[in-house]
Amino acid sequence: MKTYTGRVVTGGRLRGDCVVTRQGFNTLASYFHGITTASPLCHDQNNPDLYRKVIGGKILCLPQSIGSTTGGMVLQSAAKVGVAPAAMLYSEHIDTISAAGIILADIWDDRxxxxxxxxxxDFLDSVRDGGRIDIDEDGTVTVH
Incomplete structure (x- = not known):
């Protein structure tokens, strides 16, 4: 068991299973078809860590988000239709566009x-697909 503490962007207490990528998470490519079909699967063929895996409702562990200016809107839309991750845990800094989408999902859609x-x-070295993670409101993440 390992514990990490990060900066809280949107807080909450949560326990769940994780899915892990060690490369940047392209929000638009991952959800390109998922928003219109309400699919919880990752559709980014260029991300072999996540392609065709369920990311909706999971704790997504990632280094950073990548992609275009639509990333925030895509995250907000994925939350609205119920296919967004339950949590996104970044080993690096979150980008402002993704942060905006995550915050708007909370404010506009109560998601x-x-x-x-x-x-x-070191965070990404300790997590594995299907592993259990506890998240506390203060930004403490425990990897089991």
Whole structure:
């Protein structure tokens, strides 16, 4: 069991299973078809860590988000239709566009995506697909 503390973007207490990518998460490519079909699967063929895996409702562990200016809107829309991750845990800094989408999902749609960034480079070394994670409101993440 390992514990990490990061910066809280949108807080919450949560326990769940994780899905992990060690490369940047392209929000638009991942949800391109998922929003219109309400699919919880990742559709980004260029991300072999996540492609065709369920990301909706999971704790997504990632280094950073990548992609275009639509990323925030895509995250907000994914939350609205119920296919967004339950949490996004960033080893690095969250980008402002993704942060905006996560915050708007919470404010506009009452669909919170718990988001914590700056968990550090060792964080991704300790998580595995299907592993159990506990998240506390203060930004403490415990990997089981």
């Amino acid at each position: 919170r995506i718990v988001a914590i960034d700056q968990l550090g480079p």
